[in-house]
């Protein structure tokens with residue numbers, strides 16, 4: 001979760017009854033939410049002009065998602081309606097943050113760090129872009145899952161400058 005919307009962490013709770021054992025597959029997720037939700041196979045997702053990759057994981061486009069992005073074990077979810085309103089570096093950061101959950105687990109700061117270090121390494125996140133990300137998450141208030149935006153930013157700036165991959 002990016003955690004911009006306070007209610008964002010409720011999605012997994014909503015989905016849990018859909019399948020008694022374990023998280024849903026992308027197909028089950030799409031069938032459950034219905035509407036225009038669709039699966040974009042790994043390697044085919046483009047955000048602006050960037051082809052996005054998260055290992056071999058597909059992305060589900062779900063415009064009813066109550067946040068910009070979310071991660072389930074094995075796939076990512078993006079709300080393309082919300083994503084269309086934000087700048088390119090913020091979009092790529094959101095995708096990479098959700099990808100960070102795939103590889104590094106549920107911790108938000110770790111996913112943030114994964115995203116900025118990937119952005120720096122791949123060349124799409126400049127220091128200016130990082131400040132755009134900071135402005136984007138600034139309104140997020142801290143809750144059980146997400147520490148406040150300014151705290152996350154402080155940590156992301158450190159990660160961005162850290163030559164060691166965390």
Ligand SMILES: [Zn+2]
Nearest residue numbers: 001002108111
């Ligand atoms: Zn998250």
